[in-house]
Amino acid sequence: MKERLFWQTVVVVSMAAVLAASCFKNPIEPVLSSDEEAIRAEFEANLDYFAVEGINDDGALPLSYESDTFSKSFDLIEPLKFGRKGHFRLEAFQVNFPEPGLAIVTVKYSFDGRFMILTPDSVYNKPMANTILRRAVFRKIENAENPRRRWRLRAISGSEAVSDGLCTIDFDSVSIQDQKGNKWTITDPLTFYRNLDEIPTFEPDDSVFVYVTVFNSQEDSEQPGTTVLLRYRNDRGMHRARTPFNDEGVYPDLVAGDGLYSGVWKVHHRKGIFHAFVDAIDNDTIYTDNRPYNSRVWGIPYIVE
Numbered sequence: 001m002k003e004r005l006f007w008q009t010v011v012v013v014s015m016a017a018v019l020a021a022s023c024f025k026n027p028i029e030p031v032l033s034s035d036e037e038a039i040r041a042e043f044e045a046n047l048d049y050f051a052v053e054g055i056n057d058d059g060a061l062p063l064s065y066e067s068d069t070f071s072k073s074f075d076l077i078e079p080l081k082f083g084r085k086g087h088f089r090l091e092a093f094q095v096n097f098p099e100p101g102l103a104i105v106t107v108k109y110s111f112d113g114r115f116m117i118l119t120p121d122s123v124y125n126k127p128m129a130n131t132i133l134r135r136a137v138f139r140k141i142e143n144a145e146n147p148r149r150r151w152r153l154r155a156i157s158g159s160e161a162v163s164d165g166l167c168t169i170d171f172d173s174v175s176i177q178d179q180k181g182n183k184w185t186i187t188d189p190l191t192f193y194r195n196l197d198e199i200p201t202f203e204p205d206d207s208v209f210v211y212v213t214v215f216n217s218q219e220d221s222e223q224p225g226t227t228v229l230l231r232y233r234n235d236r237g238m239h240r241a242r243t244p245f246n247d248e249g250v251y252p253d254l255v256a257g258d259g260l261y262s263g264v265w266k267v268h269h270r271k272g273i274f275h276a277f278v279d280a281i282d283n284d285t286i287y288t289d290n291r292p293y294n295s296r297v298w299g300i301p302y303i304v305e
Contacts, residue, residue, distance in 0.1 A: 115293045
């Protein structure tokens, strides 16, 4: 019962944090209490849990690719390549204290730059701006020897990246399943909290299945529809991969054209904390040269052990 009441408090405070988004403290010139300073230090010591770098392609790339620090594997014969290239900035760090010894932190990033499209004949660059949010739960440790470590990260939410100014895309839900029968369903990434020891955990070579329902309210599309990508193997380094979801009845999709997009990835052998993203991009963004950037991305952390 206490655990349920705790998470109910977390969800209520999280919703309140959305309404208070305009009141974020500027992290460049923070005015922090001693508790907030300790929480900020703990956040900076655990940046792997907050990583969002995986949505940056660093340029126009094929629909499916894998890359890491040491090597790249690209299908160079694909006629169309696209991707994001930009820079991340920590814009705000908001701390709420719903009860003594408990802190809910909302972290806000910007990711601005260009959405790049490469065809056999031309290169197109569209201005791109995104706002990224993620939340976390911290607990106070009484009588800690180091005052800067008297708060501990306890739980982490999913993340959401939304194109600034225009976003006609939304998800109904995202469902993740592993080979052991574990299943996680996300209807709002910012209230999808997991204690650190309950983060989805996989073993090398596991197959992970992802199912997502996408809605796009764009009414005057030149190229109707949405391109949905599965991103995985993403961390704070240069490890990243993406592959398209499908709604064509091709494995693991069961029914063609039912609006349920399906994807699968095989877990890599590299161990550690990674992030998977469901990335939806309006087709006008990719296939026209005169329509603005329009996208929504949901992400969750996972562990390879």
